[in-house]
Each structure stands twice: as C-alpha cells, then as structure tokens.
Amino acid sequence: MSTYTAVTEADRSAMLEALGVESVAELFAGIPDALRLDRPLDLPPGQPEQEVYAHLRELAARNVSAEDEIGFVGGGMYDHYVPALIDMLMSRSEFLTPYTPYQPEISQGGLQVMFEYQTAISELTALPVANASVYEGPSALASAGYLAKLANGRPRFVVSAGVHPHSIETLRTYAFGFGAEVVEVPLRDGVTDPDAWRAALDDQTGAVFVQNPNFYGAVEDVAALNAAADEVGGVVKVAAYDPIALGILKPPGECGVDVCVGEGQPLGNRLDFGGPSFGFFAATEAYLRRMPGRIAGETRDVDGRRGFVLTLQTREQHIRREKATSNICTAQALNALGGVVYLAWLGRQGLVELGELLLQRTHYAREALCAIDGVEPLHRQPVIREFAVRLPEHAPVADVVERCAEQGVNPGLALEADNALLVAITEQRSRADIDRLAEVLQEAIA
Amino acid sequence: MSDTMVERTAPVAQAETKTIFEKGAPGRRAFVAPELDVPEVDRATLLPAAYRRSEPARLPEISEPEIVRHYVNLSKRNFDLDSGFYPLGSCTMKHNPRLHERVAGLAGHARLHPLQHPKRAQGALELMWNLERALSEVSGLPHVSLQPSAGSHGELAGVLLSKAYHEDRGETRTKVLTPDTAHGTNPATVTMAGMEVVKVGTNADGGVDLDDLRAKADTDVACLMLTNPNTLGVFDANIAEIAEIVHGVGATLYYDGANLNAIMGITRPGDMGFDIVHFNLHKSFTQPHGGGGPGSGPIAVSERMEPYLMTPRITRDDAGAFDLSFDHPKSIGRLRGFQGNYGTFVRSYAYIRSLGAEGLKDASETAVLNANYLLARLGEVAEHLPLAYGRICMHEFVLSGAPMRRELGLKTLDLAKRLLDFGFHPPTVYFPLLVDEALLIEPTETETKETLDAFADAIKQILAEAAEDPEIARNAPYTTPVRRLDEAGAAKRPVIRQPLG
Numbered sequence: 050m051s052t053y054t055a056v057t058e059a060d061r062s063a064m065l066e067a068l069g070v071e072s073v074a075e076l077f078a079g080i081p082d083a084l085r086l087d088r089p090l091d092l093p094p095g096q097p098e099q100e101v102y103a104h105l106r107e108l109a110a111r112n113v114s115a116e117d118e119i120g121f122v123g124g125g126m127y128d129h130y131v132p133a134l135i136d137m138l139m140s141r142s143e144f145l146t147p148y149t150p151y152q153p154e155i156s157q158g159g160l161q162v163m164f165e166y167q168t169a170i171s172e173l174t175a176l177p178v179a180n181a182s183v184y185e186g187p188s189a190l191a192s193a194g195y196l197a198k199l200a201n202g203r204p205r206f207v208v209s210a211g212v213h214p215h216s217i218e219t220l221r222t223y224a225f226g227f228g229a230e231v232v233e234v235p236l237r238d239g240v241t242d243p244d245a246w247r248a249a250l251d252d253q254t255g256a257v258f259v260q261n262p263n264f265y266g267a268v269e270d271v272a273a274l275n276a277a278a279d280e281v282g283g284v285v286k287v288a289a290y291d292p293i294a295l296g297i298l299k300p301p302g303e304c305g306v307d308v309c310v311g312e313g314q315p316l317g318n319r320l321d322f323g324g325p326s327f328g329f330f331a332a333t334e335a336y337l338r339r340m341p342g343r344i345a346g347e348t349r350d351v352d353g354r355r356g357f358v359l360t361l362q363t364r365e366q367h368i369r370r371e372k373a374t375s376n377i378c379t380a381q382a383l384n385a386l387g388g389v390v391y392l393a394w395l396g397r398q399g400l401v402e403l404g405e406l407l408l409q410r411t412h413y414a415r416e417a418l419c420a421i422d423g424v425e426p427l428h429r430q431p432v433i434r435e436f437a438v439r440l441p442e443h444a445p446v447a448d449v450v451e452r453c454a455e456q457g458v459n460p461g462l463a464l465e466a467d468n469a470l471l472v473a474i475t476e477q478r479s480r481a482d483i484d485r486l487a488e489v490l491q492e493a494i495a
Numbered sequence: 496m497s498d499t500m501v502e503r504t505a506p507v508a509q510a511e512t513k514t515i516f517e518k519g520a521p522g523r524r525a526f527v528a529p530e531l532d533v534p535e536v537d538r539a540t541l542l543p544a545a546y547r548r549s550e551p552a553r554l555p556e557i558s559e560p561e562i563v564r565h566y567v568n569l570s571k572r573n574f575d576l577d578s579g580f581y582p583l584g585s586c587t588m589k590h591n592p593r594l595h596e597r598v599a600g601l602a603g604h605a606r607l608h609p610l611q612h613p614k615r616a617q618g619a620l621e622l623m624w625n626l627e628r629a630l631s632e633v634s635g636l637p638h639v640s641l642q643p644s645a646g647s648h649g650e651l652a653g654v655l656l657s658k659a660y661h662e663d664r665g666e667t668r669t670k671v672l673t674p675d676t677a678h679g680t681n682p683a684t685v686t687m688a689g690m691e692v693v694k695v696g697t698n699a700d701g702g703v704d705l706d707d708l709r710a711k712a713d714t715d716v717a718c719l720m721l722t723n724p725n726t727l728g729v730f731d732a733n734i735a736e737i738a739e740i741v742h743g744v745g746a747t748l749y750y751d752g753a754n755l756n757a758i759m760g761i762t763r764p765g766d767m768g769f770d771i772v773h774f775n776l777h778k779s780f781t782q783p784h785g786g787g788g789p790g791s792g793p794i795a796v797s798e799r800m801e802p803y804l805m806t807p808r809i810t811r812d813d814a815g816a817f818d819l820s821f822d823h824p825k826s827i828g829r830l831r832g833f834q835g836n837y838g839t840f841v842r843s844y845a846y847i848r849s850l851g852a853e854g855l856k857d858a859s860e861t862a863v864l865n866a867n868y869l870l871a872r873l874g875e876v877a878e879h880l881p882l883a884y885g886r887i888c889m890h891e892f893v894l895s896g897a898p899m900r901r902e903l904g905l906k907t908l909d910l911a912k913r914l915l916d917f918g919f920h921p922p923t924v925y926f927p928l929l930v931d932e933a934l935l936i937e938p939t940e941t942e943t944k945e946t947l948d949a950f951a952d953a954i955k956q957i958l959a960e961a962a963e964d965p966e967i968a969r970n971a972p973y974t975t976p977v978r979r980l981d982e983a984g985a986a987k988r989p990v991i992r993q994p995l996g
Contacts, residue, residue, distance in 0.1 A: 052854040053590045054861045055943040064868040064944060068887075073860050076867050076887055077761060079730040084762045090632050095851030098594050105845055109603025111618030113611060116602040124610050125832055132525075134563055140596055142577035143570035148586050149787040151923075153982075154975040155574035155915055157512070159786035162569060165515050168992040172552045178991065181787070184644035187832040195687060215832040222805075222828040226655050226688035268546050299548050312832065321599075322619050323609030323833025324644070325789030337989065343787060348985035351970075355511050356977040360985040366647070366683035367926070371692040376683035379645040379777060383785030386566075393515050393562050397554045399526035406528055408541050413533035431542050450612065462610050480532040 052095075113459075115320060119482050120459040123435045123473025124264070125186060125213050126323065127293070127315045130477050132394050135317045135387050144386055149343070149379065153358045154350075159382065160357035163345035166389040170329045173295045173392070174309045175302025179331040181343040182385035183377060186312025187216040189328030190289050191223035192341045192375060193308045194256060196332075197285035198227050199374065200339055203255030205230045209241040209274070211263025216289060220258065229255060239267040239428020239437075247277045254278070256285040261301075262294055265437045265471065266411075267430035275305030285336075292316050292329065292388075294433045296404030301331075308332045317391025318384050327381035327388060338364060341375030343382075403476060407434040410483065411474045417487040418472065423494060427469045435473040437464060444494040446470060452493035453486075460490055512572070515565055516993040519557030553995045572976040573786070574920055580946050582869075584891045584923035584935025585678065585726055587756045587778035589858075592849070595781070595842035604841050609833035613818045619837065620817035624809050626844045627793075633755075633855065634772045635765025636795035640805045642835040646753060647680040649773030649792030650720070652805060654688040655827045656771060656796065657718040657747045659803040663825060668717035668746070674703055676727055676927045678753060681720045690717060697929060701729035701884030703737055712744045722751040723767065724758070724889035726927040726935065728866070738768025747771060747800070755779045756939070757863055757890035760856030770797045776836075780843035791839035803827050807834065861940035862890040865947060869938050872951035876958055879903060883930040890939075896932030903958065904965040907932040910957060912979065913971035917953040 150156030163181040170179035301309040314326035346360030366373040423441030446463040453460040461472035581588035627639035643649040671685040696704035750764040750772040776791035807819040879899040896907035911921035923935040
C-alpha cells in the first residue's frame with residue numbers, strides 16, 4: 050500500500066532527532082488518551098494501484114452510461130459531446146492542481162481564464178457582471194435568493210412551477226435558513242400561468258424566479274413575466290437559463306432579468322452522475338457588489354504589464370466574515386475552464402448552429418413521438434432541446450421506461466405525476482436514433 | 496538600489512498577454528456541426544421572432560490550434576502542486592494521484608447521467624455507499640450525506656441541520672458560537688442560515704477560552720462550530736469539557752473538517768462529542784483543487800441529527816441492491832442538484848481504497864511529523880518568525896512575522912512574495928486573524944525531507960538577505976510572469992470582462 054509519502058526509516062530518525070523526540074507518537078501527546086482510537090479504522094486494507102483500478106472499473110461496469118445506450122434523458126444535465134481538447138486542458142497539472150489563486154503573480158493563467166469565462170458568460174446572458182462560478186445550477190438559483198434577501202429584505206419569493214424541481218427544493222432549503230417564504234405559481238399550457246403570476250406578486254415579494262426553457266422544455270415569455278414584476282417594483286428578477294439554448298434565445302439581459310443563473314454542465318462538462326459541473330451567475334451592474342463568489346479583474350503590475358487579480362474581495366467570507374455576501378469559498382474553477390474552452394470551441398457561429406440543429410431535431414422528435422397512437426404532447430409551446438409527451442393510461446411511464454431500456458434505449462425522464470416522458474435531444478442523437486426511439490416507444494406502449 | 500537588486504530585477508522580455516477574445520478572426524472556427532438530418536422546418540415557426548436572439552453572442556471566432564496554444568500558454572502562467580511545494584495552511588495541498596483521474600474518466604462513471612434509473616446505476620450507488628461508510632468510520636459518526644459541494648456548503652448543511660433539530664423540539668435558537676480563530680466561512684455561513692455569530696475567545700494555549708465559552712453558552716445557542724486541531728495547528732485538549740458545556744445547554748457541536756488530515760485513524764470527531772462533521776474531499780482526500788474547485792463537502796452526523804439530513808439518501812436492501820430514498824419528512828431537503836459531486840467521490844474513494852486504515856493513519860502521522868520537522872527547522876529563525884502558540888504542532892503551524900516586521904522591516908506579505916522567486920508557493924498569510932503578521936504553514940505528508948529543508952533554507956536566506964537589504968523582498972517577486980499587481984486599483988475601477996466594442 051502506498052500513502053504517497055516518502056519518509057524512509059532514515060528520514061524519520063533524522064527528523065525525530067531534529068525534533069528531540071523519541072517517536073512520532075509523542076507528537077500526538079496533546080490528544081487525551083481517552084479520545085484516542087484504540088483500534089485500527091475498520092476499512093478494507095489498502096491495495097496496490099492496479100487492484101484499485103480494477104475495483105473502480107468493475108463498479109463503473111455496473112452502470113449503464115451514455116456510452117452503453119441511446120439516451121434521451123436530460124432534466125438539467127445533457128449528453129453533449131465533450132471535445133477532446135477539453136479533456137487535455139482540464140487534466141493539465143497547471144490547471145488541475147493549484148489552489149484558489151491567492152498569489153496572483155503565479156496564478157495569471159487561472160485568473161485570466163476566470164476573466165475570459167466571465168466575459169463569455171456576460172456575452173451569453175447580455176448582463177454586464179458575471180462571477181467566476183458557483184457550485185452548480187440549483188444552488189446558484191438559491192444563492193440568487195440570498196442576494197435578493199440581502200438587497201431588499203422582503204419576506205416572500207415567487208417561483209414558477211416551471212423551475213427545475215431541484216432548484217425549487219434548494220431554494221426552499223436556503224430560505225429556511227435566511228428566512229423567506231417560497232410561493233409556487235402553477236403552469237398553464239406548459240408555461241407559467243400569467244394570471245396566477247400577477248396575482249402572486251405584491252410589495253412583500255423580494256424576488257421572482259423563472260426558468261427558460263422551463264423544466265418541461267417550454268420557452269417562457271420571460272420579458273412579460275418580468276414586466277409584471279416591474280409593476281410591483283423593487284423585486285429582484287431571477288431567471289435560470291440553459292446556456293446552450295442561449296445560442297438562439299433572446300438573452301436574459303434583454304428580458305428584464307436582474308440575475309441570471311444556470312447549470313453549466315452542458316458547456317463542455319461531463320455528466321459525471323451529477324457533478325462536478327459549475328453554476329453560472331450573472332447580474333446587472335446594480336448587483337456587482339452583492340455578487341457571491343470569486344470575481345477576477347484586470348489590472349497592471351508595478352512594471353505596467355497587464356495582469357489579473359481576484360477583485361472586490363470585500364464581498365467575501367475571508368474578509369467580511371459574518372457580513373459576507375455568501376459563504377462560498379471553493380467553487381468550480383476547473384469546470385468553468387471547461388465551460389469557456391467549450392464556448393471558444395463552438396465559437397460565435399457554432400453556438401447558433403448548435404441551437405438551430407437542436408431546434409429542428411427536437412421538433413422532429415416531438416412530431417415522431419406524437420405520431421404514436423395514444424401519445425400526445427404535454428404542452429404545445431415552442432421547445433428548443435427538450436419536450437414532454439403524455440403516454441396513454443394503459444402504459445404507465447415507469448413500465449415503458451423499463452421496456453425501452455431492455456431494447457438499449459433510455460427514452461427520457463419519467464414524470465410519473467403526468468404519466469409523461471421528458472425527452473432531451475443533443476447533437477449526439479441523430480435522426481436514426483430518434484427513429485429508433487419512436488420505434489421502441491411504440492412497441493413499449495402497445 | 497543595490498547591485499544585487501539590479502541583477503535580480505533584470506527585465507523579463509515578454510509580450511503582453513492577450514485574451515481569447517482578442518485572438519482569432521471573423522470566420523475562423525473549431526466546431527463542425529453535424530449535418531441537418533431531419534426535414535427542415537421554418538425557423539420562425541419553431542421559435543417565434545419575439546423569443547429569438549437578434550445577434551449571436553460575441554464569442555471568439557478561432558481555430559482549434561489557436562485555442563490549444565492559447566490555453567496551454569496560459570497554463571504556463573500558473574504555479575501548481577505538480578511543479579512545486581505548496582505549503583498553503585488549512586488547504587492540505589497533498590499529492591493528487593493520477594490513478595484518480597484515470598478511474599474518474601471511465602465512461603461508466605464520467606458518462607453516467609445523474610437521472611439514470613438507480614437500477615442501472617448500481618455501481619455508482621455502491622461506490623457512494625462505500626464512501627459514506629468509510630467517512631462514517633473515519634469520523635466516528637453513523638450517518639453521512641455526500642451532497643454538499645464544498646466545505647462551506649457542508650457548513651451550511653450543518654447549521655441548517657442544527658436549526659431544524661431545535662425547531663423540531665419546539666425551540667427557536669438564534670446564536671451560533673465560533674472561536675475567533677475560525678475560518679471565515681464559519682461566520683458567513685451562520686449569517687446565511689439566519690443566525691447570529693457570537694465569538695468565543697482563545698486561551699493562552701491556543702484553545703477555546705473555557706470561561707468565555709461558559710459565559711456565552713446559553714439556551715439561545717444553537718451550535719458551536721469548531722476546528723480541532725484548530726487553525727493555529729493546536730489540538731484542543733479540553734474538547735471533552737467543551738462538548739459537555741455545549742451539550743449542557745442543549746446546543747449541537749459542529750466540526751469543521753478542514754484540518755482532518757491531522758487525525759485520521761488517531762482520534763475521531765464523533766468520539767470527541769461532535770454531532771456534525773464536514774469533510775473537505777479536496778483536502779484530506781486529495782480531490783485536486785482545480786485552481787478554485789471543484790471541491791466536495793460531505794457531512795457525517797450523530798443519531799439525533801439523522802432525521803434532518805438532506806435528501807436523497809442512499810439505501811441498501813437486504814439483497815444488497817442500492818436505491819435513492821426521498822421520503823424523509825423532517826429532512827432539510829436538498830442543498831443542490833442531483834446527488835453531489837460524484838466525480839470527486841470516485842477520486843476520494845479510490846484514495847481510501849489505496850490507503851486503507853493503516854495508510855490513512857500513516858498519512859496523518861507523516862503530515863504531523865513533516866509539519867513538526869519543518870517547524871523545528873524554522874526554529875533556526877525563531878528570532879524573527881516565532882511560533883505563535885505552543886511548542887509542537889499538529890499538521891500545520893502558525894508563525895508570527897511581527898518581530899520580522901519590527902526588526903527587519905519585512906512584512907509577511909514581502910516574505911511571501913520573495914518566496915515566489917525561490918520557486919515555492921507561500922504559506923497562507925494573514926490568517927488566522929488573531930496572530931499578528933500570521934504565516935500558516937501546512938506541508939502535508941507527501942513532501943520529502945529534502946523539500947522541507949529547501950523551504951526552510953529559502954526562508955533563512957530571505958531573512959539574511961533582508962538584514963542586508965530589505966528592499967529586495969519589499970519589491971519581490973522578480974521572476975514571475977507578472978510582478979506585484981495593483982489590487983486596489985482593480986477593486987476601485989473594476990474591469991471584470993473584456994470590453995467588446
């Protein structure tokens with residue numbers, strides 16, 4: 050067993066001698082005997098590298114990954130192709146193994162990546178201010194709630210039922226802490242019910258939350274929903290966006306959004322069974338000094354050379370402690386690197402082309418599935434990369450998923466309450482894959 | 496300016512760095528879109544113009560070779576653990592084994608969708624279950640949630656758990672005690688959880704001031720957050736008494752696991768009386784830090800805290816099948832999407848399987864040996880950099896640069912910057928706050944004696960040099976891609992994105 054240490058017996062003797070102690074045990078003399086563990090930890094014995102590899106490989110083999118089936122599951126994370134250059138760059142020692150860039154003179158690479166990433170997120174969202182990443186999508190949305198609470202102190206949040214359930218649950222958890230009530234507004238025809246939305250808003254509303262496209266794939270009229278919030282005034286308007294959809298969707302900065310958050314995984318990050326990925330967080334200028342997390346800024350060194358530093362740190366926990374805008378410290382810098390490299394790789398035209406391709410294929414898939422007897426759309430709203438279909442009553446969705454899985458097709462996420470399937474399309478799902486899905490689904494329902 | 500200084504400040508010829516947005520040219524690209532293989536439908540029918548973006552986002556237009564060269568060159572402007580010693584206190588910069596990257600990259604882990612049916616994710620759930628059991632054993636607490644994304648996220652979980660626990664008993668408690676040595680995340684977390692921070696003082700030995708604790712521990716206190724060994728590198732031997740005081744007023748005891756690397760297999764937070772512990776998988780369990788994440792902050796809790804743990808939880812039935820369970824009515828709910836940073840679980844699990852019980856204990860013992868050896872070596876400069884508390888340390892120690900500042904005119908910051916020229920990452924500086932000109936040093940177990948000696952020699956050399964000419968260190972560094980940066984200017988006139996016309 051290797052502990053990745055290098056202290057030989059000779060080293061140990063020399064070191065102990067320098068310390069003037071007889072044994073390593075003496076260094077632990079400060080720990081009272083009664084608190085000492087008087088037995089070895091009950092863990093499997095250490096193993097050589099090749100055996101650990103074999104064990105981890107065996108565990109991996111008991112998962113059905115996107116490599117093993119034709120998958121149409123999305124629901125917040127999507128099986129986009131991750132270009133090879135991202136693997137290479139994310140595994141470079143210089144990006145993989147440093148800590149947070151506390152010493153800017155020797156961290157210019159990472160700091161400039163943050164600056165470029167912030168620029169890319171600002172461009173994507175049409176919002177002037179972006180931080181260097183937060184944990185992931187749902188906690189990004191909950192953190193926006195905390196920003197609102199600190200900004201206006203109002204006691205109530207109004208949330209569209211089209212927001213990802215994990216985001217709503219996370220917001221509720223955070224709000225239990227800092228104290229805010231979370232009111233959910235139902236959907237009508239697949240999108241946030243505008244009348245119920247308006248009725249839920251008042252001068253006690255601290256923030257509103259929508260998602261675009263929403264959890265069921267529908268494109269929301271974010272501008273109209275935010276206009277309703279503006280009638281109340283003083284409300285922080287938060288929206289979660291799918292960054293891939295932003296290739297063709299009107300950006301949140303043009304829809305009255307104050308704080309835009311989202312799950313960054315679709316941007317060049319692996320599925321990894323849910324993480325690590327990153328959350329993005331962008332806002333209008335007014336919230337610059339209320340942002341959570343790290344922000345890189347451009348500056349000059351004493352010789353006048355261009356450089357980058359962590360900036361506006363007086364917002365942060367290590368300076369402001371209990372008055373900080375957030376407790377976040379370690380975030381997702383390496384994953385955000387994957388994000389900005391992916392956006393550069395897609396490029397200005399590529400992001401649009403990808404969006405248009407998904408739009409066409411998703412439409413094709415919705416038509417193909419709805420042509421199956423008994424299958425109908427859960428809603429008829431515009432969709433970009435994901436849609437939901439209701440299955441006939443005689444075909445419970447859980448059973449249908451199992452039957453499809455036997456055929457090597459994962460048909461989508463089961464929405465049991467609606468007996469529906471949430472189906473996601475990526476550029477890795479060709480027309481032939483979609484036709485195969487329709488075929489297998491038809492058999493599974495019959 | 497002295498001759499030495501002129502020599503050391505010789506200009507380094509370097510072109511000014513450009514961002515990716517300043518490179519490339521219109522029309523260049525890397526991505527090739529798959530062919531449109533379905534019948535094309537009018538775009539405006541599919542997505543009405545009112546919802547459409549009018550102008551493409553101004554992303555770079557650049558070829559793959561340019562992207563690769565750009566980021567590879569940027570990477571070379573970073574110092575990293577794989578290149579050199581990184582004794583950043585409280586950060587546990589231990590070696591990141593490459594095996595972990597290989598196994599985390601296996602398609603069965605890396606391309607597993609988080610909403611895959613549990614039946615078809617048995618390997619992942621088993622891995623998480625095994626990791627939970629291992630962390631439970633290391634901490635001495637029975638129940639584990641892997642969900643939090645980082646240490647501070649684990650702290651938030653812990654404080655919310657305490658809040659839920661008290662509320663469930665019909666009590667509203669509004670205060671959380673933290674020592675003045677605490678990490679900044681502790682007080683920030685308390686405010687986020689809607690409670691008030693009450694600071695507890697430190698005694699002459701570097702531990703919690705028991706009289707101050709007794710005076711402040713009342714029935715408004717929900718929790719005491721503690722790091723043990725603390726950020727001074729001191730194991731608080733009064734921990735049993737501290738636990739008694741805290742539990743005596745019905746409050747919970749929270750363990751900030753940032754310093755767990757000192758005690759694995761030696762003593763356990765659960766046995767010390769802690770109710771909640773967070774682990775930093777990116778510290779003790781060697782998830783690479785990634786230049787600021789990803790991390791992972793699982794928590795382990797005692798029996799009485801279990802009902803409030805986050806959902807979903809992992810279950811194992813009698814037949815050995817794993818599942819996710821959601822039905823826990825007293826749970827505080829979710830803290831994030833999906834099941835947590837699974838990729839970090841794969842790495843830390845591989846680490847625990849490589850080391851086993853004996854190896855983890857050896858890691859902690861060697862970490863403490865290395866820290867004490869380095870402390871002893873730096874005893875040679877104790878005149879200027881004395882140990883702030885105690886005589887020996889655990890896995891890290893705090894020196895005070897106050898005499899150095901007074902007598903040599905060198906601030907801790909200057910020493911740190913001069914270390915850059917010697918090829919070392921400096922220790923954590925100006926933390927903990929209660930030590931004047933603090934220098935928090937954590938060498939970890941994976942460093943050789945030769946490296947520790949070289950680091951101690953470098954510090955000696957810098958101090959000797961400063962005795963001759965303090966200006967050298969005051970103007971350091973000289974050999975880095977850039978020199979001291981105007982941080983005040985950056986904050987005053989923030990430029991946080993590339994202006995694009």
